[in-house]
Amino acid sequence: MRHLRLLLALLLAPVLTGCFASEGPGGSGGGAGGAKAGSRLRVALAFPPAQNLSPYGDDATILSRLGVTEGLTALDANGAAAPALAASWRRESDRSWLFTLREATFQDGTDVTPSAVAASLTRAGQAKPAPAALSGVSLEAEADGRTGVRITTGSPDPVLPSRLSSPSLAVFAPKAYGATGRVDPVGTATGPFELTKVTGTTSATLDRFDDHWGGLARSSGVDVRFIADGTARTAALRTGQVDLAEAVPVAQAATLEGATRKETATTRTTSLLLNTQSGPFKNPGLRAAARRAVDTSALADGVHEGHADAGAGIYGPAVTWAESRRRPPVGRAKATAPDGRKLTLATYDNRPELPEVAQVLKQQLEKAGFEVELEVREYSRLESDALAGKFDAFVLARNTLVDTGDPVAVLASDYTCDGGYNLALLCDKDVDRAVARAERATDSAQRQVAVMAAEAEILGTDAVVPLVHQRLITGVGASVHGALLDPYERTLVGPGTRR
Template sequence: MRFHRTRPARLLLGLALAPLLTGCFASAGDESGERTGKSGSRLRVALAFPPAENLSPYGADATVLSRLGVTEGLTSLDANGSAAPALARSWQREGDRSWLFTLREAAFQDGTDVTPARVAAALTRATEAKPAPAALSGVTLTAEPAGGDRVRVTTESPDPVLPLRLAGPALAVLSPKAYEEKGRVDPVGTATGPFALTEVTGSTAATLDRFDDYWGGLAHVSGIDARFIADGTARTNALRTGQVDMAEAIPVAQAATLDRSLRREIATTRTTSLQLNTRTGPFKDPKLRAAAREAVDTSAFAKDVYEGHADAGTGIYGPAVTWAAGRREQPVGRAEAAVPEGTSITLATYDNRPELPEVAQVLKQQLERAGFRVELEVREYSRIESDALAGKFEAFVVARNTLVDTGDPVAVLASDYTCDGGYNLALLCDRGVDRAVAKAQGAADTSARRSAAMAAEAEILGTDAVVPLVHQRVVTGVGNSVEGVLLDPYERTLVGTGTRR
């Protein structure tokens, strides 16, 4: 079945706006040498994280694609953390395990139509991905056309937050062309967002052009020239010297060097934590994990390392998750700390977020004072993620947005701390934790689900597999000529149709 789409209103709007846009924005070949498109200027963006997985939509790169306005799912996440329409304009629950989504009229960037069959196929591909997208941790779903413009999504067990789950960046819908090469998913020109990837230069740059047939309207800029600059100082300098119009994740050490008019700060749901390898090595012993946790002084990180741009760690969820504090429970079942007696460990982190190496250095000093012998290892994220997930380090410092995958507070617990979790850096497999997370996953009422999530958090913290260090605020560098930047506490969006310069 195929939709027969008509676009006269959109076409007339584009014809009417073309002269106006051409007059308002810079023409091709301006003095800076930047590339310009059919109408409107191009936006130059510096991103912190080079692709770790060839821009696969299923892993960490999914958020890069979402922030650049390339990909979309059936739903999105609104400012209150609720599911909002995206490729699906509405949905309804049919029973405990089944949901019916009604699609809007939309097109893929390769010119084909978004149809129920193609949406179902894209979701099926996501369920088959290895490792599984974090949003699907602990969930088995099937998708199929349901007649007309509808898609039915069925889960193996009841999933009361499925619309939130489908808003996860890793569950973006791509055209069949994206899956033609066996074992690889290619997002170049196959997504549905306002900007289409046209070229990816390894891990250094990407070129995007405006998708003129985007269902949400014509973007103000004709395209985006993205540069992946892992070094935070270099990103900041690129903004300061006018090489880019926007730079994400400005290091706190560099924020003070930028004019106040160039800084945008927002509280986020990102928590920096110390993850301890519970499967192999010395931290398999819960008593040594307890010793590491007792050695950590979290106040030093918020005050000194983050220079006030963060709050001391209190749990997996921080103050940006406004409902968490009133429901927080004391950790349960903690072991008595052992004496480290020179136990050797490797502590690793990455430098894409420039504060993390300093966090790791302070941690090293704190752990050594407690009696551990610590070797520090720092790499760029794309070169360390696989080793961290494989348990090649005893301890790992990570900055993790606790609501980025689905907006559901339970999802990060399932993906990061259960036996089957797809992003389980602590390699934790604990029956009590799995039971608590499963109970939270089964709660349908919003208030009950949040309370169950906090009970599960207490179980996880009780294992000492994770030590929350700080809850972050993020500083984005934005040029004075840029408007309409999408600052998001969930860090899923950055540029959209209304972003302009």
């Protein structure tokens, strides 16, 4: 068994590790040779766990970025589905797909079997709230023989292989699932690094998983510190306390040597979301007034110091086909004079630019006639209130392709009546119909056209005001090789990452 896995490792390791560009001459291939005695990596992440590392919410991306979890598929550099735990797949009918598993082992020592995978995906489909990747989608999974998993969707889903690449649809061992519905990722995933210890929201310890199907990782483990303050995070890299620091603030970028400052175009858009269900922005005219008050160029050139592009829509320049297919917003209301209407504007400080963006927006809105109270917290202390609609306006940095790689997913989760991450609390029948049309489109070109038609409907409600399209700055120590920097922000540490 061990010899067969080693042979598979040598043959298959390049499939995933070649998906994204890596930093340093070492490349990103893991390989087994010479890997046993690797040193440990020290990583600073911006976002502490907000949901006890549940794989069904935002914490899922923490697990994928650290190389803990894997799904049936991954995304390649072009955003297409690539093999991961599934070596191959084929579409049997409009609603049925058969995935063939590679031989792999869970971190608790049990085998990755079709029944275990089917049970894991079934659990994800039953989670409340549903993972964003499954917004508007129902699926059933069942074992088929020794290596097959058949997945049937409630309606035709042409992008299911890409959807299954979502970090929130990672596969876990049966041991991970407790009676309360919580999923415990400690020692139960399949990635090259095993989560062994979590210290609240301050740190985590990962050890190399020696039986990973792709071979031994080049590092013996990862020591993670969650540092919400961007200045402190950058200083930790600059002073040699950590080897990798994500989300370096624009204001701190110049303090890093050029070779350690890596800028990556991302599909992340920072937007102003307006509460459409209560407060002043229940009025479409006041939403229009807020949108007219915003000067996006002041945010891109001023706050982001040129490390971002002015907001053009929900999708920015990194989504290369979006601009050519963009349509004017549909049915916008006339602006209503604010006349001193009071509102609460909230954001979080894990991404250091956001409080400054919010401060500039406060000034712009007040100039237009609103009275604005600004509230800034750490994200984990803010999310539940934002989802409950306790703020009138919210500044959010959102990766528009992070959930599935499919541009429809963010529309369904963030802007439809049943969306699981609908911070604007938007419920508009025209928007829901437009998103549903995009979900039904099977041809990629038709899907893109339908996506931009749905974007036009959403922007027409003024529930969201796109502010800037971000570029991600990552601090990579001079001795680090193989850091995985990708536009979807799903990866950071992989089998070939080492120092």
